[in-house]
Amino acid sequence: MKSFNNPMCGSVVLLFVFLASWQWGPGLLGMPEFVLPKLTRVIEEGVIMWQSADLLEHTAITTLEIIVGFALGALLGVLIGVALGLSPTTEAMLSPYILALQIAPKVAFAPLFVMWLGYTIYPKILIAILIVFFPVMINVLSAIRTVDPDMINLVRAMSANRWQIFRLVEFPSAMAALFSGLRIASTLAVIGVTVGELVGGNKGLGFLLVNSEGQGNTAGVFVAIVMLTLIGVLAYGAVVWAEKRVLHYLPKANLSTV
Structure with missing residues (x-):
């Protein structure tokens, strides 16, 4: 009975139910293949694309593109988040512009980046950086601002300089919030790169998705979506794996269980 109460067991059962529904559901509902192809048709198309379409x-x-965009966006978010967290004056000056940049739809930047940089990987990386930056920055900023002042005073009483206070107290205290932002950013990076490839790509899974759609190849569209989903899952899992090893000193309840 215990095995049926295991969340992992429940997840596997739900996966099998989903896959079975995908395989036999379209036929039972009378859906044509160009609307919703069954699972085996998508797998067949994936094999074909792997062999002939350079999948x-x-x-x-x-x-x-996702790795580079995520890394650069996260680094930029950490640097600016720390700078704003340590300097309220700097935050007051820059926060309206950062907020405006966040509010502006990132999709609108994609055509501009393509016009400026051409059909290269750089527009996709820039869009990923823009999307990844904000959640990391705001989490780090909030964490720096909420550091326990008693801890800072204790270290300062031990003759610590400003760099030592940051290195020993403020930054370690912000690590949990940083990884929370990184978990969100890891999925947003996939979205940012995909948007860039949809708007102006001649390579990548976003390009394959648009190309399959143009040919009326619904199964090919699903292949691209599945591959993008797998990349997103792996990126999220890598962040959670790193979080559990970096923050091993925290209680398990404070770590991600997703």
Whole structure:
């Protein structure tokens, strides 16, 4: 009986139910294949695309864009979040512009980046940076601002300088919030790169998705969506894995269980 109460067991059961519904549901509902192809048709198309449409190459390009965009966006978010957290004056000056940049729809920037940088990987990376930056920055900023002042006073009483206070108290205290932002950012990076490839890509999974849609190949569209989803899941899992090892000193309840 205990095995049926295991969340992992429940997740596996739900996965099988989903896959079975995908395989036999369209036929039972009378849906034509161009609307919703069954699972085996999508798998067959995936094999064909792997062999003839360079699916591996397109997946590698998209993965590279996501990794670079995520890394640069996260780094920028940490740096600016720390700077704003340590300097209320700087935050007061820059926060309206950062907020305006966040409110502006990122999709609107994609055509501009393509016009400026061409059909290269750089527009996709820039969009990913813009999307990743804000959640990381705001989490780090909030964490720096809410550090226990008693801890700061204790370290200061031990003759610590400003850098030592930051290194020993403020930054470690912000690590949990940083990883919360990174978990969100890891999924947003996939969205940002996909948007860039949809708007102006000649390679990548977003390009394959648009190309399949133009040919009326619904199964090919699902192949691209599945591959993007897998990349997102792996990116999120990598962040959670790193979080559990970096923040091993925290109680498990404070770590992500998703």
